[in-house]
Each structure stands twice: as C-alpha cells, then as structure tokens.
Amino acid sequence: xKNAIIYxxxxxxxxxxxxxYRRQLNQCVGFAVAHNIKVKESFFDEAxxxxxxxxxxxxxxxxxxxxxxxxxxxxxxxxxxxIARDVIASGxxxxxxxxx
Numbered sequence: 001x002k003n004a005i006i007y008x009x010x011x012x013x014x015x016x017x018x019x020x021y022r023r024q025l026n027q028c029v030g031f032a033v034a035h036n037i038k039v040k041e042s043f044f045d046e047a048x049x050x051x052x053x054x055x056x057x058x059x060x061x062x063x064x065x066x067x068x069x070x071x072x073x074x075x076x077x078x079x080x081x082x083i084a085r086d087v088i089a090s091g092x093x094x095x096x097x098x099x100x
Contacts, residue, residue, distance in 0.1 A: 004032060004074035006042035009082045011049050024078040031076060040079050041066055050081060
C-alpha cells in the first residue's frame with residue numbers, strides 16, 4: 001500500500017463556511033480508498049489565494065516537510081486549482097513538491 005498526504009485550500013472565508021474543506025477531503029479520501037492508498041495526514045490552508053507562493057501557505061509548507069520526513073511521494077488534491085490558479089505558480093509549487 002502506498003502512503004499519501006492530502007492538501008486542501010480555500011481561497012476565502014466564505015468557502016470555509018460552505019464546507020469546502022470537507023468536500024475536498026471527502027474527494028481525496030474517496031480516491032485514496034479506490035486506489036489502495038493510505039492517507040497519513042491532511043493539511044488545509046484557510047483563506048489563501050491560489051496565486052500565493054508556497055512561502056505564503058503555511059500548511060503547504062508543513063505538508064512538504066511532512067512528506068520529506070516520512071518519505072511520502074504522493075500529495076492528493078481535489079483538483080489542480082487547489083494547488084494554484086495560474087500556470088507559473090503551479091509550476092513553481094510542483095517543482096518544490098518534487099524536491100521535497
């Protein structure tokens with residue numbers, strides 16, 4: 001069985017109130033179960049824009065550190081927009097994830 005972590009993000013406080021985190025978590029856990037992946041931890045950045053860098057996302061930074069310390073190669077997200085809203089930010093974050 002492979003190990004993974006979950007990263008979720010809401011871009012505003014209203015998304016938190018609209019159950020964004022629970023929806024993202026449920027989608028990722030469902031995927032993990034369907035693909036025989038064990039989720040070791042989850043991380044959630046509240047009210048953080050998808051245009052922000054890793055340095056401005058404390059939970060994503062913690063996720064990378066946890067993955068590195070625990071030899072985890074898989075980070076599950078609901079969809080690509082949870083990582084970033086633009087191509088440049090997405091590419092930079094993906095590079096950081098690979099390094100971690």
